[in-house]
Amino acid sequence: MRFLRPLIQLAFLTSVSACGPIDSGCRDGGLDGGCADELVPGRTCSSFTYSDWSACTNGAQTRTVTSSSPSGCTGGNPVTSQACSSGTTCASFTYSEWGACSNGTQTRTVTSSSPSGCTGGNPVTSQVCSSGTTCASFTYSAWGTCSNGTQTRTVTSSSPSGCTGGNPVTSQTCSSATTCTSFTYSAWGTCSNGTQTRTVTASSPSGCTGGNPVTSQTCSSIDGAAIYASKCASCHGALASSRVRGASVSAITGKHGTKYGTQAQMQAVADALK
Numbered sequence: 001m002r003f004l005r006p007l008i009q010l011a012f013l014t015s016v017s018a019c020g021p022i023d024s025g026c027r028d029g030g031l032d033g034g035c036a037d038e039l040v041p042g043r044t045c046s047s048f049t050y051s052d053w054s055a056c057t058n059g060a061q062t063r064t065v066t067s068s069s070p071s072g073c074t075g076g077n078p079v080t081s082q083a084c085s086s087g088t089t090c091a092s093f094t095y096s097e098w099g100a101c102s103n104g105t106q107t108r109t110v111t112s113s114s115p116s117g118c119t120g121g122n123p124v125t126s127q128v129c130s131s132g133t134t135c136a137s138f139t140y141s142a143w144g145t146c147s148n149g150t151q152t153r154t155v156t157s158s159s160p161s162g163c164t165g166g167n168p169v170t171s172q173t174c175s176s177a178t179t180c181t182s183f184t185y186s187a188w189g190t191c192s193n194g195t196q197t198r199t200v201t202a203s204s205p206s207g208c209t210g211g212n213p214v215t216s217q218t219c220s221s222i223d224g225a226a227i228y229a230s231k232c233a234s235c236h237g238a239l240a241s242s243r244v245r246g247a248s249v250s251a252i253t254g255k256h257g258t259k260y261g262t263q264a265q266m267q268a269v270a271d272a273l274k
């Protein structure tokens with residue numbers, strides 16, 4: 001024992017000098033005699049060097065720690081993953097129709113792109129075009145029948161010649177009213193110049209529109225006064241002061257038969273003499 005004590009003290013001093021100051025990281029200051037083995041593991045890493053971030057996959061990317069410090073440290077909180085936006089570049093596009101050619105250019109818009117969730121890419125949304133004039137005026141077919149509140153028509157021609165695009169109106173809302181099929185009329189008007197007319201006083205079905213009411217027809221217009229003037233006035237005087245005013249058609253034909261005109265014409269003369 002007399003020789004051991006100095007040896008222990010020597011070992012203690014050696015241990016302290018190998019570990020350095022206690023606050024340098026040696027967990028227990030080497031008092032257990034094993035300090036040399038625990039010198040480094042006692043320190044927590046506080047600084048890191050990393051690899052590059054990996055490619056973004058499913059919204060995340062990672063990296064690895066390539067070195068850390070202090071030298072020989074363990075643990076710590078290296079940041080080795082992070083969220084990222086999926087950076088897939090769009091490779092395929094679906095487009096709207098090309099717009100009308102205007103001033104030598106026409107455009108279209110991207111309606112969808114792929115792969116799903118992609119961004120960027122190089123969609124072609126503009127191109128030069130032959131300087132076609134935009135159509136400004138249109139000729140249309142008749143409107144189609146009203147169906148479900150809408151009716152359509154087609155463009156039969158447009159102008160200026162050779163134009164493209166423009167905004168023809170080929171659809172409109174409509175009320176699905178039924179077409180009239182039955183009518184009630186006023187009496188026929190007087191026959192004038194071979195024609196007489198009447199008006200529609202009511203139509204059906206209720207609320208109907210259009211249809212083909214008959215409101216005009218030809219008629220034989222026999223002008224009794226004119227016939228009297230040319231056939232009778234020479235013997236019986238002017239119509240207004242005629243000697244035979246008030247004569248019936250049978251009185252006329254009873255005397256003259258149909259010498260001066262047909263039965264219908266004599267009827268018209270009798271009407272004029274009333």
Ligand code: HEC
Binds near residue numbers: 255256
């Ligand atoms: C050429 C001459 C002449 C012409 C034209 C003539 N009449 Fe007469 N009309 C007579 C004579 C004549 C009588 C018999 C005498 C009489 O009754 O005054 C007569 C008799 C009548 C009578 C019967 C009179 C009565 O009181 O019973 C009537 C009506 C009559 N004419 C109407 C006409 C009409 C209408 C026309 C034309 C479509 C016509 N006449 C053309 C000469 C004519």
